[in-house]
Amino acid sequence: MGSAPESTWRRLVRGLDERTGLIAGIRSFADSPVPGGARWRYVFGSALLSSFVTQIVTGVFLAFHFSPTLNDAWGSIVYLEEKVALGRELRALHHWGANVMVGVMILHFAQVVLAGAYKRPRELNWIIGLAAGGLVLMLALTGYLLPLDERGYYATQVALNITASVPGVGPSAVSILQGGARFGVESMSRFYTLHAMVLPGALALLVVLHVVFVHRLKVTAPFSAAATNEPFWPRQAFRDALAMSAAFALTVVLALAVGTPLLAPADPARAFDARPEWYFLPLFELLKLLEGDLLLVGTVVLPGVAALALVLLPWLDRAPTVATRSRLRVIIPVFFGLAIAASLGAKAALDDANSPEYQRRMSDAHRAAERARALAKQGGIPPSGPTHLYENDPVAHGERLFLRHCRDCHAIAGDGGRSAPDLAGYRSPKWYREFFRDPNTTKYYGHEESVSKGAMKSIEKLGDEKLVALAAFFARGAEMRGVDEGTAKRGETVWKGESCMELCHTFSGAANPSGNVPDLKGHGSRGWLRGFLVAPGDARFFGKRNRMPSFRDKLSSAERDAVIEFVATLHEK
Amino acid sequence: MTSGEANRVTRRSFIGWFTLLLGAIPAIGATAVGAVSIVGSVFRRAANGAQRFARVGVVREFKMGSYRRVELCGGGADAWRRDAARVEGAAYVRLESGGSFTAFSTRCPHLGCEVAIDDAGRAFRCPCHGSEFDASGKRKRDSAGKIIGPAPRDLDPLAVRIASTGEASQNGSPPQQVVEVEVATFQTGTSSRKRI
Ligand code: HEM
Ligand code: FES
Numbered sequence: 001m002g003s004a005p006e007s008t009w010r011r012l013v014r015g016l017d018e019r020t021g022l023i024a025g026i027r028s029f030a031d032s033p034v035p036g037g038a039r040w041r042y043v044f045g046s047a048l049l050s051s052f053v054t055q056i057v058t059g060v061f062l063a064f065h066f067s068p069t070l071n072d073a074w075g076s077i078v079y080l081e082e083k084v085a086l087g088r089e090l091r092a093l094h095h096w097g098a099n100v101m102v103g104v105m106i107l108h109f110a111q112v113v114l115a116g117a118y119k120r121p122r123e124l125n126w127i128i129g130l131a132a133g134g135l136v137l138m139l140a141l142t143g144y145l146l147p148l149d150e151r152g153y154y155a156t157q158v159a160l161n162i163t164a165s166v167p168g169v170g171p172s173a174v175s176i177l178q179g180g181a182r183f184g185v186e187s188m189s190r191f192y193t194l195h196a197m198v199l200p201g202a203l204a205l206l207v208v209l210h211v212v213f214v215h216r217l218k219v220t221a222p223f224s225a226a227a228t229n230e231p232f233w234p235r236q237a238f239r240d241a242l243a244m245s246a247a248f249a250l251t252v253v254l255a256l257a258v259g260t261p262l263l264a265p266a267d268p269a270r271a272f273d274a275r276p277e278w279y280f281l282p283l284f285e286l287l288k289l290l291e292g293d294l295l296l297v298g299t300v301v302l303p304g305v306a307a308l309a310l311v312l313l314p315w316l317d318r319a320p321t322v323a324t325r326s327r328l329r330v331i332i333p334v335f336f337g338l339a340i341a342a343s344l345g346a347k348a349a350l351d352d353a354n355s356p357e358y359q360r361r362m363s364d365a366h367r368a369a370e371r372a373r374a375l376a377k378q379g380g381i382p383p384s385g386p387t388h389l390y391e392n393d394p395v396a397h398g399e400r401l402f403l404r405h406c407r408d409c410h411a412i413a414g415d416g417g418r419s420a421p422d423l424a425g426y427r428s429p430k431w432y433r434e435f436f437r438d439p440n441t442t443k444y445y446g447h448e449e450s451v452s453k454g455a456m457k458s459i460e461k462l463g464d465e466k467l468v469a470l471a472a473f474f475a476r477g478a479e480m481r482g483v484d485e486g487t488a489k490r491g492e493t494v495w496k497g498e499s500c501m502e503l504c505h506t507f508s509g510a511a512n513p514s515g516n517v518p519d520l521k522g523h524g525s526r527g528w529l530r531g532f533l534v535a536p537g538d539a540r541f542f543g544k545r546n547r548m549p550s551f552r553d554k555l556s557s558a559e560r561d562a563v564i565e566f567v568a569t570l571h572e573k
Numbered sequence: 574m575t576s577g578e579a580n581r582v583t584r585r586s587f588i589g590w591f592t593l594l595l596g597a598i599p600a601i602g603a604t605a606v607g608a609v610s611i612v613g614s615v616f617r618r619a620a621n622g623a624q625r626f627a628r629v630g631v632v633r634e635f636k637m638g639s640y641r642r643v644e645l646c647g648g649g650a651d652a653w654r655r656d657a658a659r660v661e662g663a664a665y666v667r668l669e670s671g672g673s674f675t676a677f678s679t680r681c682p683h684l685g686c687e688v689a690i691d692d693a694g695r696a697f698r699c700p701c702h703g704s705e706f707d708a709s710g711k712r713k714r715d716s717a718g719k720i721i722g723p724a725p726r727d728l729d730p731l732a733v734r735i736a737s738t739g740e741a742s743q744n745g746s747p748p749q750q751v752v753e754v755e756v757a758t759f760q761t762g763t764s765s766r767k768r769i
Pocket of ligand 2: 683702704
């Protein structure tokens, strides 16, 4: 065999090795002794390293598509997801990769504490690991902002406000982070630079040091393990490789099964319930518990003490060996802390899951997100940014205005204030029909602040047939489409025949002489609503009984028209 | 070699390769997805496949015989953006004696510099590598009959159409006749004309 000519491949490898020491390098890793023999509990570090590599790869590819500016960030993500081949998957891999990475990091941490691997001579590597963990959390925090949807934007505002609350350096730190006293165009550049360059670079440096030290100092075997060693290759290598693939498989499954949230574009003028990712929920919950002056305890003191205790752990642990028994004084507090964090996080999640109010607002937010995405797909995003998307769509614009200006008083199907009529179903035949039955329920004029309660009486005595017709007549007058013409005609006859109604209501389109009962001509139509929003206290509308504010100055006429277009869709609710 | 030994060797090398594969899957998978996402732009059709026109002025603003430079705002989409005011290019436009219009893209067919127009508005010269074009957009030749400059083809013509603004203005004057020029870009450096 010895005389067989060397293959080209081997010659290449040998040539490379001569110049780089490649084979020796690989050997030194492959043969590096694993104390106590191959074990599953040693795999977390490799899985974490692999997660980091995946984040870098997906992150760099994302950077090819992402536009880190206030007006374009959200649009570039929508475009990525809607138009770019595998764009949705790419973003999902990065998003879920970050979650998996944090999860694996927690497991790695727990394993190291259990094994006592922070003990001499590995104190320095323990601290490097903690610092790397801090960088990962900062990467996750800065990345969360980037798509600039409501979730990322508001969560980041909270994080920045927490930073600002730190006495002394807080406000300056925030100013450096966001490039000024207020969040703006420069903030995006800074967060993006931190997220995609500074933090990954710093983390890569720490990771290299960490791995070099592990190679040098070896892993810590359990106290009871035999004092024999086994080379890393192949049995430990196989376990590590399997864990790396498993972490990736979990990422892929989450990415494909759950999808990646993208809410509506961040709009500082809209309310949103900021929530961080799951790994920051414990801190979030802590802030709920510590109100007022105690804020700093939750934001600075407790996390600071915990971090300090972790840094000092190798010196706090006086046990002579890594035997679990002798280190219970360290292990129990650490795991107790983890358990407390987990329960705080779980409590925050449960509170939200059980809060109809929160669920309602989230479903609002998801609806807004769908509409924004549809508008962006349809017409593209104006150069003035995605918050201006809605202005081309009166209903969407009107809905936003309604939520901001009307919902405090008017609910829609129970969702909103109680001090004015609930507008679900407004101007549909059904709405009028139920109104005739009992105008004094809380849905109509029996709400909390009503002064007209009882002013309008039930007219149920007219009988169902007449009232159905009358309802159709009014719905037609209110420009409802699809109202049966014959029924509406009959309703008109009913209206004219029942002179008792004319005693109260006029049907002229002009002021009512009594001055506090609405004129009914075109009631609920766009024209009627236009006049009504400007001067609800006019004698043509509710006159002296009116409790609704005028929107003459609060909204422009285009905005009033948009709100009216939205109100015109409420019959669907 | 006994057969048992041979077995062990193949088994070991199989597990070895399998281990390497498992370790590489995350990086390979993520790279594959990312690579498809950026290569995909080659296959993505331009968002505005249809012919688009930009309004450049009213008919009577154009003089017969000499070219005027106009900017083209086609209102086209640019990935996720739609910006009606975005300038997508420019054209030289002139009115012909028959009442029709001629327009050329201002981009040089050589490598895309903007060709300059002479003071009379009748001939073009590219400042980059010296190609010259006459009033009908044809490449000029020197006294020996040789084409001047490296441009591989004549200037690229753009379609022109006349439209009516549709609405009479407030003082009752009739609707305006406006000139609209096609918004198009062409592959440079080729003798055949190809739209991109
Ligand atoms: C350990 C490393 C990293 C972690 C933990 C991480 C984490 C995150 C997170 C949580 C997001 C928000 C994703 C979302 O929900 O939409 C994000 C977004 C982003 N990251 Fe990273 N990242 C890392 C590294 C990188 C690197 C190295 C780059 C680029 C060189 C990068 C580029 C981006 C970009 C462009 C976005 C915005 C795209 C989007 O939101 O979908 N990331 N990152
Ligand atoms: S670009 Fe015009 S001559 Fe080269």
